[in-house]
Amino acid sequence: MALPGVDLNGTEHRRAIIVVDPQPDFFEDGPLPIAGATATAERIRDYLAAQGETFDVAIVTQDWHVSPGEHWSATPNYVSTWPVHCAADSPGAQIHEALANVHWDAVIHKGAREGAYSGFEGQSLDGAPLAEILSRRGVRHVMVVGFATDHCVKATALDARSIGLDVSVATDLCAGVTPETTRLAINEMHDAGIKVAQSSEL
Numbered sequence: 001m002a003l004p005g006v007d008l009n010g011t012e013h014r015r016a017i018i019v020v021d022p023q024p025d026f027f028e029d030g031p032l033p034i035a036g037a038t039a040t041a042e043r044i045r046d047y048l049a050a051q052g053e054t055f056d057v058a059i060v061t062q063d064w065h066v067s068p069g070e071h072w073s074a075t076p077n078y079v080s081t082w083p084v085h086c087a088a089d090s091p092g093a094q095i096h097e098a099l100a101n102v103h104w105d106a107v108i109h110k111g112a113r114e115g116a117y118s119g120f121e122g123q124s125l126d127g128a129p130l131a132e133i134l135s136r137r138g139v140r141h142v143m144v145v146g147f148a149t150d151h152c153v154k155a156t157a158l159d160a161r162s163i164g165l166d167v168s169v170a171t172d173l174c175a176g177v178t179p180e181t182t183r184l185a186i187n188e189m190h191d192a193g194i195k196v197a198q199s200s201e202l
Contacts (some may be wrong), residue, residue, distance in 0.1 A: 019058070020061050022041050031092070068114055088112065169194055
């Protein structure tokens, strides 16, 4: 996927936090459960309450599937096909209650007609791509947190890095599907020049 770059020549170097897919369908009782998701969402909530003012922009992404083709499957392989999840407007696609009261500067929906992992594959409610939103707000650095470390967090962080942004991922504010795939994702992000560490170190 080719992504537009961002203008890094301006004088403003603003910071954004991107909270990836904090949706009930990815929590413990959902069709694609991630262990520890509820506790992670609560840590994100508490972090935003304490540190939110250090970010100029707060963005949340949501899987928002209308008819995503083979991304949904009755016999999923859990690599490229998955059980039905995050159907647009369904309760499982909403922002989890732990983060429902956060003020978001932009809400990004992705995956309406196909599988989508990166927030950069989606658009805001008024149709603006994520890269455009960050560029026009003068964002130079993004912190990526949320779900899952080894899928949509990784994809979003790598795409952010690919368009020239400084990127960090706070491991204590993310949850992965399995320890092994999470470890591999962390290594891949690190190799791409992304700072991966605890939020207290970022």
